[in-house]
Amino acid sequence: MTTNKSNIIYTITDEAPALATQSLLPIIQAYTSSANINVETKDISLAGRIIANFPKYLTEEQRINDELALLGELAKTPEANIIKLPNISASIPQLQATIKELQTAGYNLPDYPEEPQNEAEQSIKLTYAKVLGSAVNPVLREGNSDRRAPGSVKQYARNNPHSMGAWSKDSKSHVANMASGDFYGSEVSTTVSGATDMRIEFVDAAGNVSVLKEKVALEDKEVIDASVMSKKALVEFFEQEIEKAKEEDVLFSLHMKATMMKVSDPIIFGHCVKVYYKDVFAKHAATFEQLGVDANNGIGDVYAKIDRLPAEKKAEIEADIQAVYETRPPMAMVDSDRGITNLHVPSDIIIDASMPAALRASGQMWGPDGKQKDTKFTIPDRNYAGVFQAVVDYCRENGAFSPTTMGTVPNVGLMAKKAEEYGSHDKTFTAVSDGVIRAINVANGDVLLSQNVGEGDIFRMCQTKDAPIQDWVKLAVSRSRLSNTPAVFWLDENRAHDAEIIKKVNQYLPEHDTDGLDLRILAPTEACKHTLERCGNGEDTISVTGNVLRDYNTDLFPILELGTSAKMLSIVPLMNGGGLFETGAGGSAPKHVQQFEKENHLRWDSLGEFLALAASLEHVSQFAENPKAKILADTLDAATAKFLEENKSPSRKVNELDNRGSHFYLAMYWAQALAAQTDDAELQSQFAPVAQALNNQEQKIVQELNDAQGVAMDIGGYYFPNVEQASKAMRPSETLNTILSTLL
Ligand SMILES: NC(=O)C1=CN([C@@H]2O[C@H](COP(=O)(O)OP(=O)(O)OC[C@H]3O[C@@H](n4cnc5c(N)ncnc54)[C@H](OP(=O)(O)O)[C@@H]3O)[C@@H](O)[C@H]2O)C=CC1
Ligand SMILES: O=C(O)CCC(=O)C(=O)O
Numbered sequence: 001m002t003t004n005k006s007n008i009i010y011t012i013t014d015e016a017p018a019l020a021t022q023s024l025l026p027i028i029q030a031y032t033s034s035a036n037i038n039v040e041t042k043d044i045s046l047a048g049r050i051i052a053n054f055p056k057y058l059t060e061e062q063r064i065n066d067e068l069a070l071l072g073e074l075a076k077t078p079e080a081n082i083i084k085l086p087n088i089s090a091s092i093p094q095l096q097a098t099i100k101e102l103q104t105a106g107y108n109l110p111d112y113p114e115e116p117q118n119e120a121e122q123s124i125k126l127t128y129a130k131v132l133g134s135a136v137n138p139v140l141r142e143g144n145s146d147r148r149a150p151g152s153v154k155q156y157a158r159n160n161p162h163s164m165g166a167w168s169k170d171s172k173s174h175v176a177n178m179a180s181g182d183f184y185g186s187e188v189s190t191t192v193s194g195a196t197d198m199r200i201e202f203v204d205a206a207g208n209v210s211v212l213k214e215k216v217a218l219e220d221k222e223v224i225d226a227s228v229m230s231k232k233a234l235v236e237f238f239e240q241e242i243e244k245a246k247e248e249d250v251l252f253s254l255h256m257k258a259t260m261m262k263v264s265d266p267i268i269f270g271h272c273v274k275v276y277y278k279d280v281f282a283k284h285a286a287t288f289e290q291l292g293v294d295a296n297n298g299i300g301d302v303y304a305k306i307d308r309l310p311a312e313k314k315a316e317i318e319a320d321i322q323a324v325y326e327t328r329p330p331m332a333m334v335d336s337d338r339g340i341t342n343l344h345v346p347s348d349i350i351i352d353a354s355m356p357a358a359l360r361a362s363g364q365m366w367g368p369d370g371k372q373k374d375t376k377f378t379i380p381d382r383n384y385a386g387v388f389q390a391v392v393d394y395c396r397e398n399g400a401f402s403p404t405t406m407g408t409v410p411n412v413g414l415m416a417k418k419a420e421e422y423g424s425h426d427k428t429f430t431a432v433s434d435g436v437i438r439a440i441n442v443a444n445g446d447v448l449l450s451q452n453v454g455e456g457d458i459f460r461m462c463q464t465k466d467a468p469i470q471d472w473v474k475l476a477v478s479r480s481r482l483s484n485t486p487a488v489f490w491l492d493e494n495r496a497h498d499a500e501i502i503k504k505v506n507q508y509l510p511e512h513d514t515d516g517l518d519l520r521i522l523a524p525t526e527a528c529k530h531t532l533e534r535c536g537n538g539e540d541t542i543s544v545t546g547n548v549l550r551d552y553n554t555d556l557f558p559i560l561e562l563g564t565s566a567k568m569l570s571i572v573p574l575m576n577g578g579g580l581f582e583t584g585a586g587g588s589a590p591k592h593v594q595q596f597e598k599e600n601h602l603r604w605d606s607l608g609e610f611l612a613l614a615a616s617l618e619h620v621s622q623f624a625e626n627p628k629a630k631i632l633a634d635t636l637d638a639a640t641a642k643f644l645e646e647n648k649s650p651s652r653k654v655n656e657l658d659n660r661g662s663h664f665y666l667a668m669y670w671a672q673a674l675a676a677q678t679d680d681a682e683l684q685s686q687f688a689p690v691a692q693a694l695n696n697q698e699q700k701i702v703q704e705l706n707d708a709q710g711v712a713m714d715i716g717g718y719y720f721p722n723v724e725q726a727s728k729a730m731r732p733s734e735t736l737n738t739i740l741s742t743l744l
């Protein structure tokens, strides 16, 4: 893909951010056209990715290019300048719903074959696997991550603190994790010497060898590791903790990352579903087998499949599910009004957002009665569970953090080239029987790593390449220097993988000027305690972490500090010189779309988009030597600061300022800043009348935007909305639209 140096790619994604784009992008395009910057869109939505992968089934007009693949290539070039909004990482139920919507819209796509019966179905399933789970971010993230709250955003939170639920010293909430038999306990790791290929194979108890993965290329000096989650230990753990939750009188809750960890975590989730609802699964085993119920898709899959049964049988199973709640501890709920539990769908409770939300709400979740209650946060594996327990302990002891006084915790995250666990899904396997799974060096037949496995155990291998580690160490030093802030590497010398990474950190740190910097290495739980102490004292600390803690920490600290991770600056300096500017650190906020459909109010906060756009324009100004881009970036920064000062973020309530109104204010402040600057007379004269018009019409525009609300809104689809309808819905102010059109 070739691009003009002043090209910016703006991604079309899903749900709330995709709706917000219908309103914000026309403003961005109108403003940037004045600096010869072309803001082009690329569709990486879930529906778009499905369409792109099945050309054979579609008409000529329906086919679209695989724009994700194009962007993946672009991300490896110095020209890349991509603004990436959050997208859905689909679970199977979400994928099926999207396929259905597309079929209804006339797209002749095949159904998702849950249990393929022949080769053709197997191939369809494999193609759908390409769009399942976290299939976008790892492709674009050809760099490490730098996520932080800009000074103006942090100051805004200090001046306008969000609510924080009070903590009780008697809180019974706690994190439950396994004591053995998990990934943490079994991990082995090594650093590869010399580029080679590896093969992953399974050896059964009788010595028969079968190949699980033919070939994985290994680079010189990369770190590889292998670990196993024992099914037996996991199931026993769930049994015990579910029983204990009842005795302890707390809600039972499970926190996984079934999207990023799309192979291992749905299986772990499925075991929990089968244990919690074991009476139902035992009594109806034959029926479930016949219906093809898959517990990995949650108890919701039972509800979906029993629809096909005669009414009487269906009612019996439903009654049996209800009876489970009499004997089991109360579940943490996703939606207590509709009886949706935390075990309904694996994509409803995603650990990075769900744990901080609970920690912010007095360490509690919502029970079946719609009331908050202390909770057992079940996080089976020990690798990162201790981090959340450290927050629980700190808040129980010291009370909730105060957004007015707490410090800030930016993150430098190791992410490039599918680093660590988040690149493991193509090397994750369930053992079909007892035996050994091992990685063989294809060049000489040596065993690189091996693990004993029992039937049903989950084996996984991770890769972490050397160049990204070097880049990450460099980024950590430079962020620490530039922001004059101590930095802690969250690495556990007792964990095999981390021990290899620590060797590299110690090797690469001396290559940089670290004079006077406070850099240290602490195991994650200790690092978290240290950081929390400092945070409570108003001190800032950079967390330098691997890929998983990058994800967790960049929701955890922003949600405590700012109320949401939507306000984060989220930059990925691409290793080949380009820039990927992610917006916020959160997701696509399905709850916001529900509200939008119900009452035409979108509470999505686009602050992350504003910050990303300013960083992207700054990148254009440097890369393309475009001085107008620099002015656009600086004035956008000024406008964003004013936007915060004036408190123009969307309200949560209908008929008040929403996402669209917040975009109007940004546009007005941006035009004012452009009209006020004197470095570029052309821009000044272009924007003076725009600023004037927006100013004069402020009342009218806000009225038009707010009056449109309060009615149900149909945009012709959820995963595949009608673009014209969505655009019309998101641009209800004719006055604003007319003023913007004068710039084009
Ligand atoms: N970078 C990416 O592409 C990411 C994608 N995802 C995907 O997003 C989906 C939903 O994930 P989930 O775990 O529910 O997390 P989300 O971050 O989407 O939502 C959690 C809550 O965070 C708040 N929130 C998030 N973003 C904003 C925003 N811009 N403005 C205001 N509030 C915001 C909302 O709280 P409230 O309702 O209280 O207003 C929201 O309900 C999944 O499909 C997931 O895979 C998740 C993370 C990152
Ligand atoms: O890609 C995903 O599924 C989620 C990514 C995410 O949560 C993050 O990077 O913070």
Ligand SMILES: [Mg+2]
Binding pocket: 352, 353, 551, 552, 555, 585, 586
């Ligand atoms: Mg995240």
